[in-house]
Structure formats: C-alpha cells, structure tokens
Amino acid sequence: MGGDALAKSKTRRRRSGKSASGAADLRVIPLGGLGQIGKNCTVFEYGDDLVMVDCGLMFPEEDMLGIDYVIPDVSYVEERRENLRAIVVTHGHEDHIGALPFVLPRLDVPVYATKLTLGMIRNKLKEAAPAYEPRFHEIRAGDVVELGAFSFEFIAVCHSIPDGVGYALHTPLGTVVHTGDFKLDPTPIDGRVTDYGTFAELGRRGVLLLMSDSTNVERSGFTASERLVGRTLEELFRLHRNRRIVLATFASNLHRAQQVFDVAARFNRKVVLMGRSMINNVALARELGYVSVDESLLIAPQDVDKIPHNRLVVLTTGSQGEPFSGLVLMSKGEHHHIKLSEKDVVVVSATPIPGNEKLVSHTVNRLFACGCDVVYERERQIHVSGHAAQEELKMMLSIVRPRYFVPVHGEYRHLVRHNQLAQDTGVPARNTFLLLNGDVLQISADKAQIKGNVPFGSILVDGRVMGELEGSVMQERRDLSEEGILTVSVVLSTDGVLLRPVVTESRGFLHVDMAEELHREVRETVMKLVETAARKGSIDEEDLAQKIRGRVKDLVRRHTRSYPVIMPLISLVEV
Template identity: 40%
Template sequence: MIPLGGLGEFGMNCMALRWQDDIIVIDAGLMFPEEELLGVDIVVPDISYLIENRSKVKAILLTHGHEDHIGGLPWILSELNVPVYGTEFTLAYVEGKLEEHRLLDNADLIEMLPGKRFTLGPFSIMPIRVTHSLVDCVALAIHTPVGVVLHTGDFKVDLSPPDGKPFDLHAFAELGKQGVLCLLQDSTNVDRPGYTPSERAVRPRLDEIFAQTKKKLFFSCFSSSIHRIRVAMELAHKHGRKVAIIGRSLDNSTEIAQDLGYLDLPQGLIINPGQIRDQAPDKVCIMISGTQGEPMSALSRAAVNNHKFAHIDAGDTVLLSSRVIPGNEKGIYRMIDHLERRDAKVIHDDGTAGLIHVSGHGSQEELRLMINLVRPKFFIPVHGDYRHLKRHAELAAGMGIVEKVILLEDGDVLEFDKNTAVKNGKVTTGRVCIDSGGSIDVVEDVVIRDRQHLSEDGIVLPIIAINKRTGRVENTPEIVMRGFAIQDDKLVNDARNIVQKTLDNSSAEEKADYAIIKEKIRNDLKRYIQKQTSRRPLIMPVIMEI
C-alpha cells in the first residue's frame, strides 16, 4: 500500500494498492494552493511512481465526486490512460471535468453499483454505500489475496438522509464478521466529540429563515451539496417562492441531480435568472454560488453590485449554508462586509439559533462505531494533516480492538501479509503545481521561487542597445525598476554607471555574445544593489540589437 497524497494534508487524496504486477489506485484528488504558491491554480499529487509502473496500473477507483478526490484526474489521465470506476453521480461530475480538458473521448469510464462486486486482476472490489455531504458515495472493500482492505472514503453515519439512501451499517457489520485485515478511515473530524448531525438537522432552522424573510432570499451552499439544494428547493416551494439558479457550478450540479433523479422539482418552480425582476421580492429565492467568497463567483460579484441578474437590495437576506474552509476566512469576511454595506441581512455561522450547516464527515463516536463494526487487524488513518492522523491513531489504539495502528505518510510503502504489516522504504511523492488555463501546465518550483522573489523585491531591467555589426553600445543604458521599494535618482544613476562600466571593461567578443554580457551585467548590478540596499530584486538585462 502506497499513499501518494492525502496523508499529511487535506486534499490530493490518492492511494495505490499493489499485488505483484497489478496496481489499483483509489481516488485522484487535487488540493487548492496555499498563499505562498503565487499564481498556482491547483496542486495535484506527484504520480512518478505510477508512471514508472505504467504497465501495471489497472484502474482508478473513485469513492465520490468531490474535488479533493476527482480533481487530479485530468492530470493523471493525460499521463496514464486507464479505466476509471465510479458511481453514476461521481462519473457525471468526472465527464464534465474531462470534457473541459478535452480528454473525455479517450476516457474509459465504468459505473460501479453499491453492493455489486467486481474483479480487477487479483482484487475483488465491493462498493458499500456511505453517506456524506454529496450523494452516491461509497466505501471500497477490496478483497486481496492476503485479506480485506477497507477504505471508507469520506463518510458520516446518516441513517435518514434526504435522498432515502442511508449508510449501509449492515454491510460493514457483515465484513466485520468475515474479518478485515486493514481499515483506512477518514480523519477529517477526529477533533469533534460526539456524532455529526444528519443532513435533515438543518431543515428546522432553514424553514424558520424562509418563513421570516420578508424580501428576496439569496441562498448559497457548496454546489456539490445536493441534499442541501434539495432541502432549499422544497422549502422555497412550501413558502411560495420561485427559485432562480445563478452560478455555473450550481447550475451544473442541479442539472446532473435532476437528470439522475436526486431532485424531483415541481413544475414551474425554477425560473430563469432574467425573470427575477418580474417577481415580487418575497416570492423569490435565488440559489447562488460563491459561498467561500471566491473573487469572481456570482455572490462576490453581486456583493459589489456587479452582477447582471443578482441585485442585492436593502432588507434582502443572504444565507451562507456552509462552513468556512480554513484559508478562505479573509475572502468570506470581505464579501460579508460588502453585503452589510448593501444593508442585506447576512446569516452565516449562527450556531446558537439552530443549524444552517452540518458537516459531511463523521465525528469521534462514528469513527469508533466503524472500528467496532469491522474490528480490523490493522488500522491506518487517512485524509488529514499529520496532527489529525496522529489523533485518529490514538483514538483507535485507545479502543483496544485493533492489533496494530500504523501512521503512514505520503510515499511510505507498507507491505502486508496475512499476519504482519511492515513499512518498507519510500517512493517519490510530492506535489505538482498547475496553472490550469484550459490546458494543464505544470509550474516548476523555480517559477514559484521567481514569483515569490518578484513579489518581495521587485524587478530591475537594464536595457542596452548594441550595434550588431560593430559591437558598439549605441546609447547610455536605460534602467527600469518595477516593484522595487527604493527608487531614488542616485541609485538609478549609479546603476546606469555600473552597467556602462561593465560594458567598457568587456571585449568586443564578449559584447557580441549576449549570454556572457547579460550574465556580467547581472552579477555586477546584483552586487551593487545588494550592498547599497540589502535587497535582491530579479535582474533581467535586455539587449536590443540595432
């Protein structure tokens, strides 16, 4: 077993299982970049190990359709074209993603059904229905020649979800009776005591908000929260409000959910965004994307009155039915400030007056329940920062059921037989930074270093005109500075003189070789600027041929 991502960070979930010459991969997620990764759109796992063993990779199995589990697929499939297995809803999301990257025509997407076993080489895989904040999610019970490896995927134990497809406790109990070699369990909410409430728990408070709202109601949640969208639509219908959907991701999700039967909407409930202004304010609910304050999302644009259809007026209510993802606080609170300036009533994290959001991940008691049900020989916490994995390992060890708890990190190789599990070496892992402007462009570390460098110390461009024929410098060097804090005339003049001096001390042959002359100018200027200002701007000499 080799984790390639997701053990030591949130996101980038990707796990390889290998028996002799057969490898299957569980999930292919992405991660959104931290602040210091300037200009990077997404981060995906380094799959060097899979590329080196290209001929052995049989398939990718997806537990569900969230970005941290399917977002890296375009990148991985552009390197390795292998079959992808997922549930119906998960594959609907995957199709849209692959179409965007022009990879759909060559992709081999195979549907798996909860409770229906299928075989891939030496592995026999049984998908088991679990509940989460998205629909159609599964855990994977993988029967290998040495025993059953059970991967929970993301889950919480919800026995009354809005779609009527509850968590399959019975299947896990059956597995427990047969014996489970190893359990890999989601660590996201290991810090939270008790149980995670059911998706239905948000209904009373949301009902209250719908009843109390006098004007337009703007409802924002994660576009993948199909249960939440369903509850909002049902409440809108109950309170006599028409629903307009604004935002590409939300539009896309509701369309897929309707096609696959997860949303059964009354005739005439949905209106076109262009029809909002024809409705009385108390007769409309606007489902809008942008709950995390993303700069170009529909809600962020509406907050600064820059959206064609979504106009927020004084007295309107904006409900953010989601949690704040760590790292997004600034953007969200900036957006809330703009909404407050428009005199809108903003309801976000109001934990005191009832629930407007529940998590999709199991809390401590559910994690204990799962360990109790399946009683594995070995236990490995997955999905989370190291501190979450460690706490989860302690929780499992404290129960006295598991024979051995193993803390793995990305790249560790864990070897099993029927009785033992031993770490044996490491493979190359890490993260690959991608600028995804339509095509998939990998951003090298050196590029990020340059971007950081530019953001801190700016750039200096010495511009020199050289006569190609004679090798003579035709005029005084120009110095252009951008983003460089210290820009007094003396510094610019001195820099000009230094460039001139470098040129004067160079032979005609050196001047004719632009690579050499650029390097000489860069070194001399760097030394001078560093000595004078203690700064290290990026220096890029530009030579113009005349």
C-alpha cells in the same frame, strides 16, 4: 459493463496480470490526502497488479501565487502503467476527482464509479480534455468487480454528495475496508443510509486493515442529520418573508440544493442558480434523477429583476470565498444580475475549509458593508458536515474490528487523534500506523510495517500548464512578490556600439525619493560594462547579461539592502 449488468450477474471478472496467490505482499501507498485536506489518492499493489483509488485536487495555499489547483504526482503509477488495472472513485467531490482531467489521459485506464460520479468526471473531461475518450464502468453499491488480484465490493455510505461509496478490497492476504468519506446519518435526504450491515458482516468475517475518514475526529458526539438544515431553512424563510434570500453553499451539495428547492416551493418563491458549477451540477443531477425540481420553480439569471424580492431565492456558489464565485462578485458589487442591499438576507451554508478562513471572513465583511443581514454562524444550524464525528468513528471501529488500522483523509493532527481513538477502542498500538504521503505500508501474512517510500509530491496547475511544486516558475513568482524587479534594457550593435540610451525600469522595491539616483547609477554602470565588452571586438550576449546582473545587484544592495530580480534585456542589432 454498466451497473445494471453488474448488479444482475455479480460476475467476478478476472483480468490479466494476476499474481500467484500468497506469493506477494500487499502494499498500501498514499500519494495524497494524508496530512492535508484534499488531493486524495491511494495506490494498492499486490505482485504485478496495481489499482488507484481516487485522484483529487487541493486548492492552492496563499503563497502559491497564480496557481489554480494542486494535484498529486502520480509518476510512481505512470512508471508501472502496464500493471495498473483501473482507477476506482469513491464519490464526486473535487478532492477525489479533480485531478482526473490531468491524470487520466496519461494513464488511460478504465474508471469505475457510480452514475453521478461518472457524470461529474465526464463533464470535467469535456472541458479540460475534450479529445480524450474515457473507458467508464458504472457501478452501484453492492456490486463486486475483480481487477487483477483485487476484488472490489462497493458499500453505500452517506455523505454530503449523493452516490458515495466505501469499499471492501478483497486480496489474497485478507480484506481491506475503506470507509470513503462518510457519516452515519439515520435520516438522509435521499433515504440512502450508510450500510451498517455490510460493514458489520465484513467485521464478523475478519478485516485485515481498516482505512477510515478522519476529517471530523476532533468533534465529539455525532454529526447532525442533513434534515436539520431543512428545518433551519424553513425558519429563515418564515422569518424573512419580505426579503430576498441569497444562499451560498457547495455546488456539489445536491442534498442541500434539494432542500432549498423544496422549501422555496412551499413558500411560493422562485429559485435562480448562480455560478457555473452550481448550474452544471444541478443540471446533471436533474438529468440523472438525483434532484427533483419543477421546471416552473427555476428562473434564468437575466430574469431576476422581473421577480419581486420577497418571491426570490438565489442559490449560489462562493461559500468558501472563491475569488470569482457568485457570492464574492455580489459582495463586491460586480455581479451582472444581483445587486445586494438592505433588502437581502445572505445565508452562508458551509463552514470554511482549512486555509479558506480569511477569504470567507473578508466576504462576510463585504456582505455586511452592502447592508445585508448575514447568517453564517455555526450555532444557527445552517450547515452540517458530511463527515463522521467521534462517536460514529468509534462505531465504525467497533463493528469492523480490524487487525490493522490506518487513519486517512485529514491534516496530521486529525490522523494522530484518530489513531489514538482506534487504540482506545481496542486496536493494539503496534497495529495502528500513521502514514504520510509516499509511505509504503507493507502487509505480509504475519506482520505489517512501514517500509520505505515512493516518489510523491505535488504538481501545480496554472491554467492548463503543470509544473513541480518547487519548480522555476514558482520560485520566480515568489522572488517577484517579495523583492520586486529591476529591468535593464540595452540596444547594441554587434560590435558593441550603443544604439539607444540604456533604459531602466523598476517595480515593487524602490521608494520614489531614491529611485532617480539609483537609476542614474545603474545606467552609468551598465554603460561602462558595455564599453569594456566592446573592446573585445564582439559582444557575448550571455556574458554581458551575467556581468550586468552581478554589478547591478551589488549596486542595488548598497542603496536599499533589497534583493530584487535583475533582468537584463539585451538586443543585438546588425548595422
């Protein structure tokens, strides 16, 4: 059923697996997103009914060598897949939808989300899981959908991406309100404000639990309106009339893209989109009616040289210093279409996500080295956040007036600060809960308590291969990166005769002045081990490899005090 039918009928759909009313406790189980930025995923469980809200990814930390994404471990849900009624998605940011291409085909349940969010998920599935046919259900703010024992009421919220929603989750024990990612922007670009009225009405009726966005709890006051960026853009366009303008922002920040299009049109400039995610997101938003831009304003990347510098705007990815993004390739002089110089002004219209500070700093330094003017300082007002600051969080707490409170979506210090804020606004300390991933908040008719935990963790995605966070591949990569590697190649007949000289190669741990002597000693040691093994009449390949590994490791330590990976390569040849 699509959003239009839902909006007209507001039919309350009851699915199989409904628990006996009042016979069970409500269990709230975060599988990601608490104590970290990203990987948002929460499970609600009542009796035999489960619903999962969001399923996002997190970008890898510096020590996760070669890893593309980190996604939540949803094995707890997989084991109860027959009870999972649906996945509900609040909005289309990567930290809320990025894991779905890996998780959804395994769970194979319906997905409920707004039109733009479903479009973004569909694009991801086409790329990563083209054979899978999802069951999408479009919803709109104001719709009510019943899933087993749960009734979801969707609430419009303003964020840095269109079509975001919070929700009221009505259960037999009471109402859970989740704000989603939000801010209280009174003048949003698309006119879709956060629905104060619904949140207040829910508070008037009584709210059992509030789960609220903690990202900007350390910022005082109110988060500025997105329209402030539009005024700053006009000033920059006016100031740099004779230069090409390159603007980097999040590919999902379609409100920002809309403002760039509007200002470019007023200043008679063409716009070129750079970066696959930027091109795809703008195309999707135009198709669905979330972005309005005249076709004549846009030019293809291969046509940039046909447009004078002072008549062109480049809208690109790379605001977070992502290694292969448009802006980073430009800063390295490796971009196919844009070569930066003193004729360019580059605007980085974003603040670094925690963990990306070094990447962004390196990118900015390279941009300056290209001769560009670079605008990136927060005080220049070229970026505003999509998350509520302290006063907005206080307002939400004041109008919802929950019995219990759980801060979500933030690093641990954010959760602690938000917990304190809730207590300052009148929520009793005994009714506020600092959850971490895997914790189980169990709510009954007369109390709430953290009661145990469930299996949780992180799954690393390397290309299309997934593995555990502490799995063998990651440990091998760490060992190689820290200590280097020494390979020993031995070619033997099956009765132990050396058919080729022993060959040794090392990378990453030997200085040149000691390499020759050590390699000679290693070869001599290995030859003696082969001779000893040959006396037994036949070669046990695994036993010989183990002995080589042990003896060579001892030898290397005496020379270098290093602990490289020792890799014997034994080839047995029948002669």
